Amino acid sequence: xxxxxxxxxxxxxxxxxxxxxxxxxxxxxxxxxxxxxxxxxxxxxxxxxxxxxxxxxxxxxxxxxxxxxxxxxxxxxxxxxxxxxxxxxxxxxxxxxxxxxxxxxxxxxxxxxxxxxxxxxxxxxxxxxxxxxxxxxxxxxxxxxxxxxxxxxxxxxxxxxxxxxxxxxxxxxxxxxxxxxxxxxxxxxxxxxxxxxxxxxxxxxxxxxxxxxxxxxxxxxxxxxxxxxxxxxxxxxxxxxxxxxxxxxxxxxxxxxxxxxxxxxxxxxxxxxxxxxxxxxxxxxxxxxxxxxxxxxxxxxxxxxxxxxxxxx
Numbered sequence: 001x002x003x004x005x006x007x008x009x010x011x012x013x014x015x016x017x018x019x020x021x022x023x024x025x026x027x028x029x030x031x032x033x034x035x036x037x038x039x040x041x042x043x044x045x046x047x048x049x050x051x052x053x054x055x056x057x058x059x060x061x062x063x064x065x066x067x068x069x070x071x072x073x074x075x076x077x078x079x080x081x082x083x084x085x086x087x088x089x090x091x092x093x094x095x096x097x098x099x100x101x102x103x104x105x106x107x108x109x110x111x112x113x114x115x116x117x118x119x120x121x122x123x124x125x126x127x128x129x130x131x132x133x134x135x136x137x138x139x140x141x142x143x144x145x146x147x148x149x150x151x152x153x154x155x156x157x158x159x160x161x162x163x164x165x166x167x168x169x170x171x172x173x174x175x176x177x178x179x180x181x182x183x184x185x186x187x188x189x190x191x192x193x194x195x196x197x198x199x200x201x202x203x204x205x206x207x208x209x210x211x212x213x214x215x216x217x218x219x220x221x222x223x224x225x226x227x228x229x230x231x232x233x234x235x236x237x238x239x240x241x242x243x244x245x246x247x248x249x250x251x252x253x254x255x256x257x258x259x260x261x262x263x264x265x266x267x268x269x270x271x272x273x274x275x276x277x278x279x280x281x282x283x284x285x286x287x288x289x290x291x292x293x294x295x296x297x298x299x300x301x302x303x304x305x306x307x308x309x310x311x312x313x
Contacts, residue, residue, distance in 0.1 A: 013043070014040050014043040014044040014045075014076070014121070014125055015044070015104075015106050015107065015108050015124065015125055015128050015166060016044065016045040016046075016047060016100060016104050016106075016107060016108070017035070017044050017045070017046045017047065017075075017107075017108045017109075017110065017121075018047050018048075018049060018096050018097065018100050018107055018108070018109050018110070019031070019032075019035075019046060019047070019048045019049070019110045019111070019112065020048075020049045020051070020089070020092055020093055020096060020109075020110070020111050020112065021048060021049070021050050021051070021065050021069060021111075021112040022050070022051045022062065022065065022089070022112060023053065023058045023061035023062045023065060024061070024065065024112055024113065024245075025061065025064040025065050025068055027112050027113040027244055027245060028065050028068060028069070028112040029068060030115055030244060031110065031111075031112055031113065031114055031115060031116075031244075032068075032069075032072055034115040034116045034117075034118075035110070035116055035120075035121075036074040036075075037118045038116060038117075038118050038119070038120055038121040038122070039118060039119065039121065039122050040121040040122055040125060041074055041075055041121065042074065042075065042076060043076055044075055044076055044108075044121060045075065045076050045077045045078075045079070046072065046075040046076075046077070046078045046079070047079045047080075047081065047096075047100060048069045048072070048078065048079070048080050048081065049081045049083070049092055049093075049096045050062070050065060050066055050069060050080065050081065050082045050083060051083050051086055051087055051088070051089070051092050052082075052083045052084060052085050052086045052087075053086060054086045054088075065112075066080075066082060081096070088216055089111075089216065089218070090216045090217065090218035093109070093111075093218050094175075094177060094218055097109060097167075097172060098172065101167065101168065101169040101172045102169060105168060105169050106128050106132070106166065106167065106168045106169070107166060107167060107168075107172075108121070108124050108125075108128075108165075108166040109164070109165050109166065109167075110164055111163075111245070112245075113243055113244050113245025114143075114163060114164050114241050114242070114243055114244075114245075115241070115242045115243075115244055115263070116142065116164060116240060116241055116242075116263070117239075117240040117241070117263040117264045117265070119240060119264060119266065119267045119268065120142050120164065120240040120241065122267055123140075123142065123236060123240055123267065123268045123270075124140055124142060124164075124166045126270060127140040127154075127166070127234055127270060128140055128166050128168070130270055131234065131275065132168060134275050135170070136231065136232050136275050137156070137171075137231070137232050137233070137234065137275050138160055138167065138171040138174055138226045138229070138231035138232060138233060139160045139161070139165050139166060139167040139171050139226070139231075139233045139234075140165060140166045140167070140233070140234045141160075141161040141163070141164065141165045141233050141234060141235050141236075142163070142164030142165065142236065142239070142240040142241040143161070143163035143164050143239050143240070143241035143242075143243065143261070144235045144236055144237065144238070144239045144261070145259065145261075145284075145285060145288045146239070146259070146260065146261045146288070147284040147285065147287065147288045148284075148287070148288070148291075149280070149283070149284040149287065150280075151235075151237045151278075151280060151281060151284055152237060152273075152278060152280060152281070153236075153237045153268060153269050153270075153273075154234060154235065154236050154237060154268055154269070154270055154273055155234070155235055155237070155273075155278035155280065155281045156232040156233065156234055156235070156275055156276060156277055156278055156281075157232065157233055157235060157277060157278060157281050157282060157285070158226075158227055158230065158231070158232060158233075158277050158282075159223045159224075159226045159227040159231070159233060160222045160223050160225070160226035160227075160231070160233050161219075161222075161223065161233055161235075162218075162219035162222060162223075163241050163243055164240065164241035165233075171231070174225050174226055174229050174231060175221070175222055175225045176221065176224075176225045177218075177221060179207055179210045179211040179220075179221055179224075180211050182207060182221060182224040182225065182228065183204065183207050183208060183211060183224075185228050186204065186207075186224065186227075186228065189228075191227070191228070192204050195224065195227055197282070197285060197286040197289055198286055200286045200287075200289035200290045200293065201289040201293075203220060203223065203224075206220045207220050207221070207224055232275055232276075232277060235281065236264065236268040237268065238264035238266070238268065239261040239262070239263060239264060240263065240264050240268070241261075241263075242260065242261050242262075242263050243259060258292050
């Protein structure tokens with residue numbers, strides 16, 4: 001019996017996929033092409049949420065994306081939700097995820113810059129079925145940072161994440177959109193340091209930025225919501241998602257190769273796995289964040305030195 005077949009002995013049907021797109025036709029096309037290569041693509045319902053343009057300057061790109069998504073095939077079904085007005089990424093995702101989990105009970109979420117391994121849907125569906133009744137587990141995640149330390153085949157971390165993920169209606173019920181409440185609770189419970197991986201990554205500053213309107217991150221609120229509830233997210237040892245949006249093409253991402261990964265060419269085993277937080281995973285993430293911070297500081301210093309040389313000529 002194949003791995004694909006074994007899943008459907010335990011799951012009634014594949015989890016619906018929500019894909020959020022905007023104005024990047026090239027990225028959207030690559031995301032769909034990779035997703036169609038997944039083993040369970042033909043068994044999956046795909047719902048595409050297309051946000052409307054923020055300004056006339058983006059109208060042509062949004063139109064090109066919509067022309068493409070209207071021709072998507074290779075899935076059990078394809079449904080389109082073309083927004084009549086611009087919601088922005090956060091409102092679009094919050095509304096779309098809420099709608100789908102209320103209707104189907106579970107969801108797999110992708111954005112238009114996430115290229116997946118052919119085993120992504122297999123892993124997501126198996127894990128969503130395996131932990132459906134485990135209240136400690138809030139979500140399943142497909143991306144893992146390119147850490148240098150060895151990791152378990154699959155492992156749990158406290159909180160939630162946002163690059164190729166899935167959850168259930170009970171999991172999404174933890175989401176709190178009130179950034180100020182979340183930040184106040186983190187401070188009240190003296191959890192800021194833990195939330196920021198011992199100061200290695202400024203997640204709390206990102207949350208402060210959301211509160212002040214500097215950014216519109218739904219993801220940091222999702223992380224904070226799950227973290228405060230002491231919930232867990234499952235990660236794979238080998239990444240099943242590669243974000244191709246860190247090329248300065250997106251609304252919320254700059255240009256960086258620090259998060260680039262090689263997609264897993266093999267399936268992820270979920271055998272003999274307990275739903276407890278991984279100390280190995282946490283230390284590996286913390287080390288990675290510190291390494292990235294030093295790398296960024298180095299790049300900024302090199303740019304500053306180059307600028308000084310140019311100005312001094």
